[in-house]
Amino acid sequence: MSLALVLPRCPACGRFGTLFQRLHVLLRENPHLFFGLAFVLLLLASCLIGALYPYDPVLARMQGHPPLQVPSLLFWLNTDPRFWLGTDHSGQSLLILLIKGTQAFFFPGILASLLALFGGISLGAFSGFYGGWIEQIGRYLSTLINSFPNLILVLLCTTVFGPNVYLIAAIVGITFVPHIAEEIRRKVAQLKAEEFVMAAEAHGLQERRILFLHIVWLHCLPLILRQLVFLWSALIILETSLNYLGRGVLQKGISWGKMLYDYRSGLFRGEIWSPLVVTLVVMLTMSGLYLFAEGLQRWSQGKGVLHQEQPLDS
């Protein structure tokens, strides 16, 4: 789906072009989106791989790989690809742990996205389109949600209700409602004064159809996707930092934050390789996601679409 969205049919010649051609255009016109998309696809793929292949940490520990192995310069020649990133103190492969760890964000992320999307779109679209008292209520709700400090709210909730990753996801989702609502509200308020909205009304289209199909779906999609990317990165950072703080969300199972928590005592013994790799991967993920967001922003400004500007009647 994402490929079809990013690479629409060429409007001038009506062809899709080969995938290679389209990707080449995308790379030339909008490299942010190209690399960001590649990264997001990689992340999704590792989620899937993690879900499909079972992993038993006890078995992995018994395989007898040397603990704290740092890959040599020629590691791709002489080691098993599963150990390209080395092992941690118990001899488990860091690569497999990291891939398995992405899964921890998957369902919570989907839950948070759905919550934020539902709240943000309905709040933003209605308050932007109708204005008046609906907008007042929306603004009040947004201020109310924004007035809670995020991390402290999560800490409080995990203390009261016990550690639960879905609870954290729900809180992240709700805290993102004002952001999405504000973006959409601004765009809708700007678009509803456009002539094509009036023309659609003059053709007898229902208001709801104009609002949700034409304005929100067609024109706000890049904005929404961008906010969702921010949501996922906020979720990853929050989960990682919470686990690191020891307000552990996952007592069993694998996640990036749990890995950091496990390796932090080794830091003082000079075992810096495994925490370094995990930290770098978190950083890379963040920058990849932000790259994707930037690419989406540029895409919404019309970059990275195969355009041959020429009038047809000649």
Added chain:
Amino acid sequence: MREQPQTQPHPPPKPLLEVEQLKIHFRSRGRLVRAVDGVSFSVGSGEGIAVIGESGSGKTLSALATLALVGGEPGVVSGAIRYQDDTLQTNLLEGIEACFRQEQGTYKPTWKAEGWRSAYRERATALAGRKIGIIFQNPISSQDPLWSVGRTLSESIRLHNPKATRKEASQEAEHWLERVHIKNPAGVMRSYPHQLSGGMCQRVMIASTLAMHPRIIIADEPTTGLDMTTKAQVLYLLHEAREKYGSSLIFVTHEIGLISGLTERVVVMRRGHVVDQFATSDLLDVKMRGETLETSHEFAEHTQDLLRCSLALEERRARVL
């Protein structure tokens, strides 16, 4: 100023659309702007009228009010807009009297106004497209920039005929593009509004309006920004629409030279009032002799000014050529 037109070439038995004492007011920087102040006109079935006037005379606003497209506060404050054909009889502004109270010449909305506005919009949506179609003056920006022309067209076709499948609708859309004399319908179907020229886009808009078989077509300065040949083509399309489909036409324009042959009656507006109404045939023998206007018909003062200006322009153009 004359109130009643003296001659009517086609006296309509029962007007299809009747606008009566329409008033549209706005607040702008604390002052009240009476954009439309008591305008009445009517269109019979199959009749064509032209609404002419300077910019800001309220002609576009009165046309937009027939489909509840007027925004702003307080907006439409008084009057009646009646539509009646064999199947539907409605007054769009029904119950407006209770929603605005008069205070020192201005209209203040009461608490009922909000609910009334949504009812007004609902009644207008029932008319929009199927009964009254509007062609706007800015054809490129009045289409969704992210949808291809074909999708926009088939959307209005499916609105008129909800049973049509996607494929049928797009086939019919191509037929309509052919009917407005577009040579390469398949290519135009795939293109986006910004890739087409203004004239092409206006033809597409006319096609999407005609595809819904409206009883009345409102053309709101449809030829603005088009060159002379394209202008002539657009006017010809409107003429053809009247001939073929028997729809009425409300032609809103400020160019007095365009209306002959297209309409039977002319309504002249100025500063929110109707200042003159006459038959288009009265314009036939208008001539300029020096600085004075020579006609057999007695026009209102403002109409004479308009005629003088347009004829002087014609003359100057003739001299240049």
